[in-house]
Amino acid sequence: MMDLESLNPYEILDVDPRATVAEIKRAFQIALKTYGPGHMATASIFTEEQREQILNKVHEAYNILMDPERRRQWDEILRQKGLFPVEAEPPPRPREDKEPPIPLAISRPRVLELQRKEDPAEKEEKDRRIRELVEEARAKGQWSGAILRQAREIRGLTIEDVAQKTKIGKGHIRSIEEDSYNFLPPDVYVKGFITQIAKTVGLDPEVIVPPLMEKVRRTRGPK
């Protein structure tokens, strides 16, 4: 097993040093399960004692990273050691070119993508891909929540991001994207949700909402 003392809090929680607070919370939840008793990922390689040791470190790391001051101190240490990741390059823009895309060796964390100012050419390209999605759906006459997800992914947004902007529950957004309407509130609310989400991911609500609501009504039937 690794020497736990040699690991920094980010390594303990298995997150990128640029992770958001939400991501750290999520990583902590997963780590609690992973190093809790009887988890299938750890049962065959760690003794109970080792598992407990890791779990202690997980709590310690979480407390550090949740405290802005202590986190800042750690970041400083990592920067001095050259271990804090530097800004990655702009995201790869292959696809649709004449030349097939060339795989890139750098993985970009999503967090940065959001903070960075989007350059116009890139936005244009995203808009174009989203227009294509709409055209395709129109041509096939097939509309589904997937178009919202695809547009969201093209924009590089997570469900969390959309939830933050629209103040709609993550579960609702997910349900709409997956066309599972059973646990959603009445139609008029759903209509509002779809409009909001569409605006956030840059789809025209006037185009998207009618066919999707048609689908909602067809799926759920009259109440």
Added chain:
Amino acid sequence: MGDARRGPRAIWAVGGGKGGTGKTLLASNMAVSLAKRGFRVLAVDADVGGSNLHTCLGVERPRYGLGSFFRANHNDLKEFMEDTGVANLWMVSGTLDFPVRGPTTRDMNRLRNAIRRADFDYVILDIGSGTSQTTMELFLMAGVGIYVLVPEPTSIENTYRFLKEALYWSLVKSTRKKSVKAALFKAFHTPSVEEFQAIPQFLRQLSRTEPLVSRFLRSHVDSFRARLVLNQVRRYEDVEIGFSVRSAVHKYFGLRVDYSGYVSFDERVIQCVRARKSLLQTYPDSNAAKCIENLTQRLLEEGQMAFEFF
């Protein structure tokens, strides 16, 4: 072809310690996905003796197979490939001639050389299950080594075994020094899991006696990169298993692996195998197909799974 470039842009090897985790499903559909993006793709069934990649790609009775390649005396895989019915995608079947004679070391060396020189954009290798040296050599020759697991304890246990084996071979092959090989053997061959020392500690110890070799091995470990793909995901908690395994691999080996994606469990996968067609062609709108498309995209961009929130 008047192309100055020889050999593929990248080789993707799909492995998995346990049978039935979905290696062939993944290899065939990722190959289709790459071909759909306009790449010229060759899928090679290197699961010699247990081959069925051709079935998943709709090639009913392959005319040639690796058996013919091993018997022949030239190394151009193009002579042994079959059309798949998917534009831009060809395949070499892994079928052997009757009666089956297992491939020799020389056969496998020839195969690896032929793959390295194949004039395609991507070569996808289905390397089959197990952790034999032949399998490992195929896994390690690929720039992109993909390991398929399912959310079950048996499969996860095999993942650790496979990674340990792969890392061991990759390090042993990198050095000629007998003393270092012996040290590696001793470090990896621990009687019980709790005695296993993570790689960084081993390298630190080694650096006392062999500083240069230790540094060299460290760069080797740093460049070792396996990508985990979780198949047969039935619910959200299963998706988390990938993060758990990635974390456990790091805490146990001191090794970073990628969690590249997951594929949801889909009844239609079985229907496709029965219909002898790839999922991406038959049910492009199914969840599993979309997962594979996303996964392929992520592998092309060398990205990883991001946390999702509930």
